[in-house]
Amino acid sequence: MGKPTSMDIVRRAYELWELAGKPEGKDQEFYHQAERELMDKAEKGAEEPRIE
Template sequence: MAYPTDEQIRIRAHKLWEQAGKPDGRDDQFWHQAETELREMEDLREISREPPPGVLPG
């Protein structure tokens, strides 16, 4: 599984912070939310590449 890079997380966290009205003191919250979202998106991408259950690849 490929994990999001710190740069990808930073960009997403900044966007979330802006959307929330740029509140002070919630850096960790936005970082965690961004990291979670990006990991979930990567998980979905990997799942979508897998063949459906019961179907043999190839």
Template sequence: MAQPTHIEIVRRAYELWQQAGEPEGKDQEFYHQAEQELRNEDKSPLRTPDNL
């Protein structure tokens, strides 16, 4: 799985910040939360044939 880019993390952090009501002084918290979410996201799940 590819690591999220800085831009992807910043965009997700901004979304989280907006959803939280745009609180001041929590930029690092939202950045780390976004980074963790994106790293845990499984973009290419392993699949098995349906007939197994």
């Protein structure tokens, strides 16, 4: 998996927002949380050797 796209981040942020009960005024928090999650996942995937 490569670096997440902005659309990947937006989709994940929306999922997190829904799971949290759709609170108002927290869009930036969910965006940054999603960005961190996806970047961490991408970095861990880059560290693991690929088996084909």
